[in-house]
Amino acid sequence: GEDVEQSLFLSVREGDSSVINCTYTDSSSTYLYWYKQEPGAGLQLLTYIFSNMDMKQDQRLTVLLNKKDKHLSLRIADTQTGDSAIYFCAEILYNQGGKLIFGQGTELSVKP
């Protein structure tokens, strides 16, 4: 079945780059998404990439997609303490009416 996997924790120092990795299984996914969840809040859509792209950059965020290996990553440049949150990767199942499959989330901890 469909599955999205992420490592659970990542700790970086303020100012460093953070790289959050994700693997997915459904090769028919048209879009892949990154969401951010701060404590006690809902999920905020951060960025997304279309499956025919290799890379997308949006200010401090860079998304890399390796479709052959079904591997997605989110790089946050110059990580700040305000970036501390849980980051979810999600793939969309186009053939199932846009159902999203989420990973378990990576908790990013930024130390000053």
Add this chain to the structure above:
Amino acid sequence: SQTIHQWPATLVQPVGSPLSLECTVEGTSNPNLYWYRQAAGRGLQLLFYSVGIGQISSEVPQNLSASRPQDRQFILSSKKLLLSDSGFYLCAWSVGTGNQPQHFGDGTRLSIL
């Protein structure tokens, strides 16, 4: 612009009591609507989704039900809450048919005593 509202933000209910959580979307027509539960860990579990008024699909068998009485209103209900219904409930919306992102509300924290 589109906005999504969920209420209440926090709810404490005794076991066996009924439940009604409400979600409304503004600024768009005929949205797809979703209810998720996020348990104490991290994972998001899709409970229900709706592509139109009165059209509800259930993803997992459970003690909860959903209704969509109006185009932009989605309600999550239970007749008798169980301890296992505790969690963080998130409503989301999207548009189109299959490749648009979902946008989430701020969630309701439900504690069952």
